[in-house]
Every structure is written in structure tokens, then in C-alpha cells.
Amino acid sequence: MADNRRVRVRFAPSPTGALHIGGVRTALYNYLFARHNGGDFILRIEDTDSQRFVPGAEAYIIESLKWCGIKTDEGVEQGGPHAPYRQSERKEIYLKYALQLVENGSAYYAFDSADELNALRKEYEAEGKTFAYNYEVREKLQTSLNLSAEEVKARIDRGDQWVIRFKMPENEDVEMDDIIRGHISINSSTLDDKVLYKSADQLPTYHLANIVDDHLMEISHVIRGEEWLPSLPLHYLLYRAFGWTDTQPQFAHLPLLLKPQGQGKLSKRDGDKFGFPVFPLDWHPEEGEPAKGYREEGYFPQAFINMLALLGWNPGTEQEIFSMDELIEAFSLEKVSKSGARFSPDKAKWFNQQYMKKADDAALGKQLLDMLAKEGIDTTEERATKAVSLIKERATFPCDLLPLTRYFFVAPDKYDEKSVQKVWKADNKVLLEKLREKLVAEPQITEATEHKVHEWILSEQLSMGQMMNAFRLAVLGISQGPSIFAIAEFIGKDETIKRIDTLLNTVPVK
RNA sequence: GCUCGGUUCGUCUAACGGUUAGGACGGGAGAUUCUCAUUCUCCAAAUAAGAGUUCGAUUCUCUUACUGAGUACCA
Numbered sequence: 001m002a003d004n005r006r007v008r009v010r011f012a013p014s015p016t017g018a019l020h021i022g023g024v025r026t027a028l029y030n031y032l033f034a035r036h037n038g039g040d041f042i043l044r045i046e047d048t049d050s051q052r053f054v055p056g057a058e059a060y061i062i063e064s065l066k067w068c069g070i071k072t073d074e075g076v077e078q079g080g081p082h083a084p085y086r087q088s089e090r091k092e093i094y095l096k097y098a099l100q101l102v103e104n105g106s107a108y109y110a111f112d113s114a115d116e117l118n119a120l121r122k123e124y125e126a127e128g129k130t131f132a133y134n135y136e137v138r139e140k141l142q143t144s145l146n147l148s149a150e151e152v153k154a155r156i157d158r159g160d161q162w163v164i165r166f167k168m169p170e171n172e173d174v175e176m177d178d179i180i181r182g183h184i185s186i187n188s189s190t191l192d193d194k195v196l197y198k199s200a201d202q203l204p205t206y207h208l209a210n211i212v213d214d215h216l217m218e219i220s221h222v223i224r225g226e227e228w229l230p231s232l233p234l235h236y237l238l239y240r241a242f243g244w245t246d247t248q249p250q251f252a253h254l255p256l257l258l259k260p261q262g263q264g265k266l267s268k269r270d271g272d273k274f275g276f277p278v279f280p281l282d283w284h285p286e287e288g289e290p291a292k293g294y295r296e297e298g299y300f301p302q303a304f305i306n307m308l309a310l311l312g313w314n315p316g317t318e319q320e321i322f323s324m325d326e327l328i329e330a331f332s333l334e335k336v337s338k339s340g341a342r343f344s345p346d347k348a349k350w351f352n353q354q355y356m357k358k359a360d361d362a363a364l365g366k367q368l369l370d371m372l373a374k375e376g377i378d379t380t381e382e383r384a385t386k387a388v389s390l391i392k393e394r395a396t397f398p399c400d401l402l403p404l405t406r407y408f409f410v411a412p413d414k415y416d417e418k419s420v421q422k423v424w425k426a427d428n429k430v431l432l433e434k435l436r437e438k439l440v441a442e443p444q445i446t447e448a449t450e451h452k453v454h455e456w457i458l459s460e461q462l463s464m465g466q467m468m469n470a471f472r473l474a475v476l477g478i479s480q481g482p483s484i485f486a487i488a489e490f491i492g493k494d495e496t497i498k499r500i501d502t503l504l505n506t507v508p509v510k
Numbered sequence: 511g512c513u514c515g516g517u518u519c520g521u522c523u524a525a526c527g528g529u530u531a532g533g534a535c536g537g538g539a540g541a542u543u544c545u546c547a548u549u550c551u552c553c554a555a556a557u558a559a560g561a562g563u564u565c566g567a568u569u570c571u572c573u574u575a576c577u578g579a580g581u582a583c584c585a
Contacts, residue, residue, distance in 0.1 A: 014585045049584050114583060121582095130512065130581075163583050181515070190513050190581095198583045206585050230514060230580035255516080256578070265578075310534090314523055318533050337523075339516050340578060347522065347535050357548095394547040404547095419545085468544030480546040 005247075007039025008220050011065075011072075012210070014046045015057035018283035018291060019064050020268055021343070022225065022257040025308045029254060030223045031070045032309070032331035039220070043075030044213060045086045048203045055286060058086075064280040067301050069324055082217045087209050094204035097212045097242070098164045098197035102144070106241035107196060109144035109152055110165045132192040135170040161200050165193040166207075166234065166241075174233040179221075179252040179333045186233050194234055207231065211238045214249055223252045223333070226340075252333045255312050258342040266343055276345035280304065298397030299348070303355040307348045312341040321354055353396045364388045364398055371402040377409050386490065390482050404481070408490055411499050412477025415507060419479040423469040426509045431467040432474060436500045445493050450485035474503035 011027040013019055019027075034041040043065070045058055062077055074080025084090055101107035110133075117133070124131035131137075138145060143165070144152045156162060172188040196208040204212070214222060232251060239248040257266040260274050271278040271291055281293035294304045306322055314337070315330040322330065365385030372379060387405040395401055415424075438456060442449055457464050472484045475496060481487065488496045 016585070046585065052584065186514065195583045200583070205583070226515070227579055311522070316524065320534060342521060344521055344535065350535060465544060472545060484544060
């Protein structure tokens with residue numbers, strides 16, 4: 001295993017549906033590792049399962065990575081020195097390698113049909129045993145190991161379906177190393193003879209395609225989900241069978257993402273169940289249920305990435321907010337944890353709130369302007385931005401801005417019932433009338449007005465709380481929001497007086 | 511069932527065998543405030559259990575329990 005060669009990693013999803021956040025995290029860790037080490041990040045599409053291919057899935061994956069800010073150096077889109085990067089376009093490559101293994105005795109032809117194997121599985125099950133296609137049974141089945149060379153050739157020539165299986169050695173301890181998990185050892189007798197290549201669609205299975213492509217693409221580190229750990233010994237043995245041990249990549253198996261509640265790993269259906277997205281982007285498949293995405297829910301990609309990065313990895317410091325560059329700087333596989341991480345929707349929201357605080361007012365102002373326009377509310381970008389600055393700290397998502405600032409732009413069309421009950425009493429009406437007089441006397445409402453009014457209230461010994469609450473009810477129709485004087489200043493003296501009058505004249509006191 | 515992982519507050523996690531076991535989310539209390547939110551302060555909250563190694567185990571070993579993954583001509 002050469003340690004000095006260039007770091008090259010790949011993210012190799014299968015286009016069988018929307019990429020879920022576990023997949024995004026795998027891509028992210030690969031990306032961070034590549035960038036941290038000045039290496040290459042490659043996107044390879046593993047579409048060797050013609051049955052499960054889903055149209056649009058590949059485009060979805062590419063768009064998701066782009067939204068996240070994960071840039072690929074080589075891949076299906078931009079090509080590269082090892083193109084093509086879609087396995088279905090590399091299909092002619094694999095047979096040669098499968099045959100190489102047959103020739104050197106590491107693999108063999110098998111002619112059993114899927115039906116025959118299913119029948120065998122049932123038979124074993126009936127006896128309480130588990131069927132494994134391995135050293136114990138392969139001699140009894142229809143394989144090139146016990147059929148004559150002529151017979152094998154005849155069957156192939158006449159078009160019988162066949163597969164090539166790996167000949168798993170018997171009783172050998174396979175010694176493996178994983179960057180995250182350390183040393184792992186397993187006896188090969190517990191493993192079975194995996195299919196490497198199938199004649200039916202002339203495509204390799206994952207195991208063969210993966211090893212061949214990683215070798216050809218000079219991958220130095222394989223960083224993938226823990227669900228692959230059980231096939232690691234097979235992959236080790238395949239590298240050995242090909243004679244590629246000296247350039248074999250190093251492996252790192254990432255802990256899985258678990259459901260927020262209950263048991264098991266996070267699945268695609270958990271989104272509907274718990275009411276949070278499990279996908280980066282909205283997904284509208286040609287068939288099946290659509291699903292919600294973080295982008296459309298109003299998450300900042302930086303917040304999403306930050307949240308995902310900390311799910312299973314920790315720099316060992318107390319820093320929690322990381323830009324992509326900071327993540328790249330701090331990331332190391334050694335700091336990835338071994339156990340599964342339960343995903344927390346609350347924490348995801350918290351991250352977004354942190355990024356909301358940091359977001360640029362003018363950019364959010366533009367978004368608010370659009371949202372207002374859709375509601376038929378006309379204003380300027382400048383005023384929208386100003387409104388954002390008043391309200392931003394109490395929003396978690398950009399879409400919160402509209403309900404929060406709506407009455408900065410239009411007079412309330414109704415008054416919140418609870419607030420009316422609590423605030424709109426005869427005494428307070430008198431107070432509001434006094435305040436109205438005071439405001440009318442002012443040339444305009446500014447910051448100074450607030451101080452003036454406060455002093456006046458103190459000298460007259462009036463109730464500040466009651467007056468301000470009534471004022472707030474008049475201006476916003478609800479007892480919420482930032483400083484009422486800041487809002488009054490924002491909407492202007494005339495509008496403020498007008499809203500006070502509306503409350504005074506149209507709503508009877510309780 | 512078998513194989514391979516894993517196990518520190520409810521959750522995400524920190525602690526190169528020696529810390530009052532730290533931080534964050536969430537929860538609770540209080541302060542600030544014209545309201546709500548923010549912010550600030552404080553509080554509760556964990557080494558799965560049992561053996562062993564050691565002067566000393568969260569940390570190393572073993573057993574048990576629990577848990578995750580895999581067990582396809584899917585990836």
C-alpha cells in the first residue's frame with residue numbers, strides 16, 4: 001500500500017433514487033479529505049443495476065452536490081483522464097477483468113438459474129439452515145469447477161445464462177485495516193462466492209466494478225458507509241487476486257446515520273414520518289412519492305453542510321460553526337467516530353439560525369422583497385433590507401421574514417384576539433389617546449422620540465407597559481416583534497397615527 | 511440464526527490510563543425588555559453491567575446485555 005501517492009477519492013453513488021443526507025455526508029467527508037490533502041475528488045456513477053435505475057437520479061445527485069458547495073474535480077459532468085465515469089459506459093472494460101480471474105483460478109463460471117438458487121435457499125431454510133454459495137456447495141452445483149471445459153464452452157456458446165463467481169478461499173484469516181475502525185480480522189469460511197459478472201445484462205456487479213474502477217482511476221482512499229464493512233474482506237481478496245495489493249486503496253468506513261427516534265438507520269421514508277427532510281433538495285420522481293428537501297425548506301447550504309459535518313465527526317475543540325474552508329482545514333478521518341449518529345432536526349434548525357444571524361441583510365432583503373411582491377405588497381429593496389435588519393435575529397429561516405415583517409408594510413387587517421383581551425381596556429385607550437397627541441406634536445418619529453416619550457411617561461407617572469402594549473396592538477395587531485418605536489420610525493409618523501386612529505375608532509374596549 | 515462493528519448526559523460529542531468527566535442542542539429557573547424573540551446567568555442530566563490487568567481505568571482485556579450493519583445475478 002503506497003502512502004506517498006496522490007490522494008484521490010471518489011463518491012460513487014448508485015442512481016436509484018434521491019441521494020439522502022447520509023449519502024451527502026459521505027460525499028462531504030470524501031470532499032473534505034481530498035481538499036485537506038490537496039487531492040482529487042471524483043464523482044463516479046455506479047449504474048450497474050439496470051433493474052433499479054431511476055431516471056433523474058443522476059441529475060439530482062449532481063445538483064445536490066453543487067448546492068452543497070461540493071465541487072468535483074473529475075466525474076460524469078466534467079470528464080477527466082479516466083473518463084467515462086458512468087459505469088454503464090464502461091461495461092466493456094469489466095468482462096476482461098472477470099475473465100482474468102477465471103483464468104488465474106480466482107473465479108469460475110456458474111450456470112445455476114436464479115430460480116434454482118431460490119429453491120435451494122428455501123430448502124435450506126426448511127431445515128433451519130442458511131444457504132451460502134461457498135466452498136461447501138460449489139462442487140455440487142453447475143460450475144466450471146466441476147463441468148468439463150468442453151461442457152462449459154458448449155453452454156456458453158449456445159447462449160445459456162451464466163455468471164462469474166469469486167472463488168472464496170476456505171478457512172483463511174483475512175487481515176484488514178480500516179482508518180476509522182483499526183484492525184479487523186475475519187475467517188474466509190464465513191464468506192460466500194459473490195457474483196462478479198452476469199451474462200444476462202453483460203454488466204459487472206458492484207464488487208467487481210468497484211475494485212476495477214478504483215484501481216483504474218488510481219483511487220488512494222475509499223471512504224464509504226459502514227454498510228460496506230462486511231464486504232471489505234471480499235474486496236481485499238479481489239485486490240490480491242488481481243495482483244494489485246501494492247496499490248490497493250486504504251479504507252475508511254463511516255458510521256451510519258440513525259433515525260431521530262426508534263430503531264435503525266435513517267431511511268428515505270423517515271422524512272414524512274417525523275416531519276423533517278431527509279434529502280438535500282425536493283425530489284419529484286416520475287413514479288412514487290415526492291419528498292421535501294433542505295434547500296426548499298429554507299436551509300442555507302452552509303448550515304446544512306456544517307450540521308452534517310458534525311454528525312459523526314468532531315475536531316476535538318469546542319468550535320461548532322465551520323465554514324467549508326474551516327472544515328477542510330480541520331477535517332481528519334481519525335476524528336470520525338465509530339458509532340452511528342442519531343440525526344437531530346432541532347440541531348439542524350439551530351445551525352440554520354446561526355447562519356441566519358450571519359447572513360447579509362441586503363441579500364435577505366432581496367428575498368423578502370420577492371416574498372412581499374408575491375403577496376402583492378410593493379416596497380423598495382432598501383426598505384426590505386431595513387426591515388430585515390430589525391427582525392433578523394428572531395428568524396430561523398428566510399421564509400420567517402415575511403410573517404415577521406408583514407405589518408411593517410401594511411396596516412394590520414385584524415387584531416389578535418388574545419392581545420385585544422389582554423391589552424385593549426378603557427384605561428389603556430385613554431393612554432393611547434394621550435400618546436397619540438404626543439406623537440402628533442412631533443415633527444417625525446425618530447430615536448429621540450422614544451426617549452422623549454419615556455421621560456414624559458415617567459414625569460406623568462403613567463404606565464409604560466400598558467401604554468406601549470396598546471401602541472403595539474395599534475401598530476402591529478399582535479403583541480410581538482422588535483422595539484415598537486423602531487417600527488413606528490420605520491413606517492413613519494403619518495402611518496403610525498393612522499393605525500392608532502384605526503384601533504381607537506374601530507375596536508371597542510373590553 | 512451466523513458474521514463483523516458499536517456502546518460517555520434524552521441527542522451530537524470531548525477527555526494521547528491520572529479532570530470536580532468538558533462543550534453544544536433540547537429541557538428547567540432567573541435577569542434584561544413596551545410585547546415576543548434574541549441575549550446573558552444559573553440548574554438538572556452520562557462513562558450499559560460484571561469480572562480482570564494496573565498504584566490508578568471512560569480509556570486496555572474478557573464475559574454478558576443492548577444496539578447497528580451485512581447475510582442477492584442491489585448498490
